[in-house]
Structure formats: structure tokens, C-alpha cells
Amino acid sequence: MKHFLSIFFLILIAAAGCAKSSQPPYAEDPWVREPPPGMGMLAGYMILHNPSSTDMTLTGASSPDFAAVEFHNSVVEDGVSRMRQETTLVLAAGEALRFVPGGRHMMLIAPGRQLSEGDKVLIELSFADGSELHITAPVRSSGGH
């Protein structure tokens, strides 16, 4: 009986763990492209994961290193590249949003200093539920490690 009870509780705890699953979102491999000298616009990339079981809505971003941070998507329509601003982004439960060169990206506007490879940039993401995610993104000359 003792064994039975402990197993029962173990199962209960495991189930509770699964159901709750409120792990916070996290950014995989965040990076900012090293800008040519004097560039007023940079782009930041990452894979943003939402391991929780509830959808999350990304409502904004800011950075002490930039005047403003926006979300944009580069799309090619009929061979023409256009940029679309996205004011909110839904991060579905258990899914990831990919911010990649030539696609969705963080547009980092008006850097406060000249950034070069090896520098680190702090970006704060805000979600609709009031939570925040702080990301430290290294400046790199191109994708990959």
C-alpha cells in the first residue's frame, strides 16, 4: 500500500508538471549583423521558442543600445523585396518563430554607438501578459558561428 501511494503521488506530480508547463520563452542563437560604418539601421536575428502550453503575444521590444526596435518581415513579391512592419507577433504554444536574414527580423534603429564584431547588444522583448525576456545578442559579421 505504501508503495502504491508513493507511485500514485509520483504520477500526480509528473502530471502536474506536464499540465502546468509554464516554461518561459527563450531565444536561441540571437545575433546582430555587424553594420557598415555609419549605418543607422541594423537587423537582429534569433529563433524565439515558446516551450509553454499557452500561446504568447510579442507586443514590442526595446534596447538601451538603440533609439527603437521594431519587428519587420522582408517578403519577396513578384521578385520585389518589400518590408512589412509587424506590431504584434503570436508565438504559438510549443512553437518557435524564426528571425532570419532575408525574412522576419528585429529592426534596430539608430544605434547609440558604432557596433563591431564581438560587441554585445541587450534587447528586451515585451509580451502581452506583462512578462519580459532579456536577450544578449553578440554582433557578428554574418550568420553561423
Added chain:
Amino acid sequence: MGLQRILMIIGLATLAVVAGLWLQLRMSAPAVPPETNATLLRTARPIEDVRLQDTLGNEFRIQQLQGRWSLVFFGFTHCPDVCPTTLTILGQVARSLSDLPEAQRPQLVFVTVDPERDVPSVIKGYVEHFDKNMIGLTGELAQIEALAAQLGVAFQKVPLDQGGYSMDHSAAILMLNPGAELNAIISAPHTVEGVSGDYRKIVEFMDEQS
């Protein structure tokens, strides 16, 4: 007849057959264009000369691109994503083609679609960041439009809600032959392997044709 002699005759006969087959293949080989992701123009399209400005502010005529293959991209320096992405790829493409004989290596060309903000000094630092030999061009809007139209490149100014403007522009890389004629269009999305692979195949094919 000695064994040696027989072997020699067999060897010579084989060689003759192989040579014959090779010759026949070569002579009858239809000019099948290579398989690429690029659009290869069977007849290269000549470009009417336009007057632009290089990064030092000197006049640059598009016919000055003659003598080498060129990879041309239209963009603007206030473009945070697509332009740096494409120009980074072009820089890597040039480095990956450095094993080719010099005459076959491409010259990289960036043409701004935003001459209002992209004056020669701005473009200079910009292109050199991606490749120290990249040619950066600006100029009068009418001249840039005349060049773009001939290359099938579209662009348009788009006002932004928060003020200022962005530019929509063709994402393709244009390949000009050493006669400074439009020879191929490499559409987006681009990768280093894709662009350099297509470049090699097209240069090799066009060299065989001539």
C-alpha cells in the same frame, strides 16, 4: 604475332574508338544550357550606356564594366536586412570564386536605388564593408532608373508611418557578361553555394559557346 603486338593493336584501337566517340560527342553536343536556378538569356541583352557616379564622385559609365563578368545588385544603405544579407553573400561568393583565373572572376557592383541619401561618400564605406573591391554606384535618379529599366529591376519609394521612407526594390542579382550585356538573372532567395555554383556553370557554358 607476339602478345605484345596484339595488346598494342587492341590498345590503339580502343584509343581510336574513345577518341572518335569523344569527338562525335563534342561536335554533336547540342548547346544545352546548364541546370541552374538562374534565368539564362540565350541572347545577351545589350545595355544602353548610362552615366553614374562612383564612390569617389567621379563619372562612371556602365560600359566601364566591360572586360569582366559582373554581379550587380540594386539596393539602398538604409536597408537593414535584405541588402546587407545579399551583399554579404556576394562578398562570400567572390571569395569562393577566387580559384578561377582572374579573367573569369566576377566584379561586384552595388547600385543604389536611393540616390537622395546614398551619396558617393556614404556608399564608399558601405560597399567596402562587404568587399573591398566592390564597385558602388549612385547618380541622378533618371540615370539609375534608365539602367534599372534595362535590367528589369523595379524600385519604388514607400513612405513610412513614423516618417521617412523605405524602398521596395528587386531582390535579384543580375549577371552581366564581359561585354557589359545582361546575360542572366539570379532570383532570390540567394545562398553563397547557389550563386557561386550558378555563376561557374554560366561562365563555363558561355565560354564554350563562344
